[in-house]
Amino acid sequence: MVNKLSITKKSSWSLVLAAKETVYDEQEHSYLISIEKTIRGVKYILVYDRNSETISKCNFIIDDYNEMLFSTFLPIIFNNHHKPFFIAHLAQTLDGFIATDSGESKYISSRENLTHIHMIRAISDVIIVGYKTVALDNPKLTTRLIKGPSPMRIIIDKDNRLSNKYNVFKNSDSNGYKIIGDKIKTNKDNIFQLPLDKGRFNEQDIILLLNKLRKKIIFIEGGGVTVSDFYNSNILNRLHLCISPSILGKGRPSFITKTKQSLDEAKCHKTKYSKMGQDILCDIKLS
Numbered sequence: 001m002v003n004k005l006s007i008t009k010k011s012s013w014s015l016v017l018a019a020k021e022t023v024y025d026e027q028e029h030s031y032l033i034s035i036e037k038t039i040r041g042v043k044y045i046l047v048y049d050r051n052s053e054t055i056s057k058c059n060f061i062i063d064d065y066n067e068m069l070f071s072t073f074l075p076i077i078f079n080n081h082h083k084p085f086f087i088a089h090l091a092q093t094l095d096g097f098i099a100t101d102s103g104e105s106k107y108i109s110s111r112e113n114l115t116h117i118h119m120i121r122a123i124s125d126v127i128i129v130g131y132k133t134v135a136l137d138n139p140k141l142t143t144r145l146i147k148g149p150s151p152m153r154i155i156i157d158k159d160n161r162l163s164n165k166y167n168v169f170k171n172s173d174s175n176g177y178k179i180i181g182d183k184i185k186t187n188k189d190n191i192f193q194l195p196l197d198k199g200r201f202n203e204q205d206i207i208l209l210l211n212k213l214r215k216k217i218i219f220i221e222g223g224g225v226t227v228s229d230f231y232n233s234n235i236l237n238r239l240h241l242c243i244s245p246s247i248l249g250k251g252r253p254s255f256i257t258k259t260k261q262s263l264d265e266a267k268c269h270k271t272k273y274s275k276m277g278q279d280i281l282c283d284i285k286l287s
């Protein structure tokens with residue numbers, strides 16, 4: 001029997017990034033995908049089964065951390081959807097808030113969860129956030145905490161209120177865009193325009209735009225209003241909900257959904273749990 005290699009956390013993450021770069025035929029009958037990466041002269045090999053969403057073979061030791069990393073990210077990267085795959089993440093308190101009333105949210109969750117968010121960014125093709133997240137938080141939406149590419153960012157800003165002075169538009173890669181209403185006159189080039197229906201963009205029009213841009217993995221990073229919109233429209237495939245052991249009492253809610261009149265109406269979603277610093281991450285499969 002051949003002894004298996006040991007692998008560091010950084011090297012396992014490099015394998016996830018290599019998975020993102022792996023070209024495979026989505027129509028292929030074989031569900032097995034081979035991912036290889038040579039790191040400091042050592043070749044790591046992993047064979048992933050897209051059908052069962054499991055690792056069928058590898059030449060290194062899989063500990064709890066690797067297990068969590070691969071079982072979280074490989075099903076997203078090698079998803080079996082023919083449409084864009086939507087993943088959302090929210091960090092909330094025990095009583096269901098993502099920020100205080102005034103919009104303070106830095107940081108509800110642990111450093112480990114922050115790193116996890118940067119990892120989702122790195123395997124995504126585009127990050128989408130609502131107008132209020134940028135107006136209140138002024139995030140950069142880059143992958144600066146980890147190794148990996150920073151994808152395109154799109155802000156939903158129907159009235160074109162956000163000026164280019166916000167961090168998301170000032171990153172050196174100039175990859176920050178806005179979706180604004182199609183009746184607004186503008187000559188800026190970091191803008192997409194879509195029709196509004198009763199003051200809202202239809203999520204299907206956003207999907208058409210993402211298809212045109214050939215974006216396949218879409219990360220809805222908040223806030224609660226925007227994630228809820230995609231959830232309510234049954235568009236989300238995965239939801240990562242990080243629960244921090246704190247209580248706010250009042251604040252901006254994570255979910256705004258139609259009220260259920262009975263417990264029978266509330267769906268119980270298939271969920272995988274993992275510890276993330278002081279928090280619990282719920283990896284929720286929605287489709």
Ligand SMILES: NC(=O)c1ccc[n+]([C@@H]2O[C@H](COP(=O)([O-])OP(=O)(O)OC[C@H]3O[C@@H](n4cnc5c(N)ncnc54)[C@H](OP(=O)(O)O)[C@@H]3O)[C@@H](O)[C@H]2O)c1
Nearest residue numbers: 090091098099103130131132133200201222223224225226
């Ligand atoms: N803890 C976390 O995980 C987390 C993550 C992200 C943000 N945050 C915090 O959450 C707060 C903001 O969240 P939020 O829920 O209040 O707002 P939000 O989701 O950031 O933004 C909501 C706004 O986005 C626009 N929008 C979204 N979907 C739209 C659609 N389909 N059509 C047209 N416009 C659309 C609307 O802007 P209009 O006003 O133009 O109608 C809407 O009011 C901030 O305090 C931020 O710090 C927390």
